[in-house]
Amino acid sequence: MDATNFFSELLKKNKRIIARAISYVESEYPQAEEILKKVHQHSGKAYRIGITGPPGAGKSTITNQLAKHYLQNGKSVAIIAVDPTSPFTGGALLGDRVRMSDIGKVENIFIRSMATRGSLGGLCKKAIDTADILDAAGYDYIILETVGVGQSELDIVKAADTTMVVLVPESGDSVQAMKAGLMEIADFFVVNKCDRPASEQAVNALRTILMLRNHDEKTFLPEIVKAVAQDNLGIKEIALEIKRHQTHLNKFDLLTKKRIQRTKDRIKEIVEEKLTQELWKQENVFSFEQLIEKSFEQKISPYTIADEILNTFKLNLSQKDDNGNTKSISSSV
Ligand SMILES: Nc1nc2c(ncn2[C@@H]2O[C@H](COP(=O)(O)OP(=O)(O)O)[C@@H](O)[C@H]2O)c(=O)[nH]1
Numbered sequence: 001m002d003a004t005n006f007f008s009e010l011l012k013k014n015k016r017i018i019a020r021a022i023s024y025v026e027s028e029y030p031q032a033e034e035i036l037k038k039v040h041q042h043s044g045k046a047y048r049i050g051i052t053g054p055p056g057a058g059k060s061t062i063t064n065q066l067a068k069h070y071l072q073n074g075k076s077v078a079i080i081a082v083d084p085t086s087p088f089t090g091g092a093l094l095g096d097r098v099r100m101s102d103i104g105k106v107e108n109i110f111i112r113s114m115a116t117r118g119s120l121g122g123l124c125k126k127a128i129d130t131a132d133i134l135d136a137a138g139y140d141y142i143i144l145e146t147v148g149v150g151q152s153e154l155d156i157v158k159a160a161d162t163t164m165v166v167l168v169p170e171s172g173d174s175v176q177a178m179k180a181g182l183m184e185i186a187d188f189f190v191v192n193k194c195d196r197p198a199s200e201q202a203v204n205a206l207r208t209i210l211m212l213r214n215h216d217e218k219t220f221l222p223e224i225v226k227a228v229a230q231d232n233l234g235i236k237e238i239a240l241e242i243k244r245h246q247t248h249l250n251k252f253d254l255l256t257k258k259r260i261q262r263t264k265d266r267i268k269e270i271v272e273e274k275l276t277q278e279l280w281k282q283e284n285v286f287s288f289e290q291l292i293e294k295s296f297e298q299k300i301s302p303y304t305i306a307d308e309i310l311n312t313f314k315l316n317l318s319q320k321d322d323n324g325n326t327k328s329i330s331s332s333v
């Protein structure tokens with residue numbers, strides 16, 4: 001299949017092609033960048049929902065139920081699950097074709113668990129790239145599920161338009177969440193597993209913490225939704241809360257602002273990555289091994305060596321010939 005065909009099939013929601021495009025991104029194939037450049041102008045229509053929280057809180061269960069809810073309302077949903085602690089299995093959605101026909105067309109759901117090889121930072125970038133592909137393919141909602149334990153995972157939900165943090169009634173969970181920086185990123189909270197004892201206390205404790213936050217007119221005050229996701233309780237309320245947040249963003253023109261900020265962050269990240277790649281490609285030019293020896297034997301500070309490397313890199317860039325070829329200037333170090 002040629003590139004034009006591949007691309008038009010992708011835009012037509014051809015799942016096989018979408019899956020292949022995502023694999024290119026995941027495996028860092030050279031085609032990936034070309035695809036991402038092309039999909040960009042077709043993306044921006046989907047609404048992106050982030051869902052995070054501690055392992056086992058019920059994120060995947062909620063994702064499943066929420067996806068069903070949207071499907072039943074005639075919407076299409078793509079799920080990107082980045083959770084090394086419990087990979088998304090698709091649960092009732094994937095496992096049971098008969099039930100699938102109850103809830104909507106099979107074409108309207110796409111599920112992707114992202115592998116965890118490589119760095120988490122890299123994975124985060126890939127998850128966002130994947131969201132772009134699915135956005136261009138025309139899914140109405142993109143749900144990004146990630147376990148809320150590290151910075152990279154939090155970065156993934158920052159790529160969402162609305163983010164929910166899922167907690168469970170166990171004592172101290174809300175305090176833990178605050179420590180982990182989850183409070184800052186939550187547009188609203190879900191206290192799941194409210195079939196368990198002490199759920200009311202947990203909700204109250206969380207409410208107390210939330211009341212301490214400063215706010216003005218433009219601040220969206222996060223609500224707390226109680227849920228028993230495995231029994232499909234609280235899911236409609238979650239969908240409503242997403243809608244309420246979306247309406248708020250639109251009212252104050254915050255969605256565009258959020259997306260501009262996101263674009264800015266991404267450009268910076270991509271530039272940094274490309275610069276780093278370019279720099280280390282020149283390893284032989286600044287003869288890294290020699291510099292390390294120099295640092296060690298002559299007791300020259302790694303900071304001094306780093307400056308030398310950067311200066312050589314800059315010099316080298318300015319001395320590239322018209323064909324973009326690097327002149328060897330290793331003698332200058
Ligand atoms: N008691 C109870 N268990 C639930 C509820 N929702 C999910 N679970 C269970 O909690 C476990 C972890 O759920 P999962 O969705 O995989 O959590 P995740 O790691 O946050 O994605 C599973 O065994 C679910 O069946 C609930 O509302 N109540």
Ligand SMILES: [Mg+2]
Nearest residue numbers: 059060083086
């Ligand atoms: Mg999960």
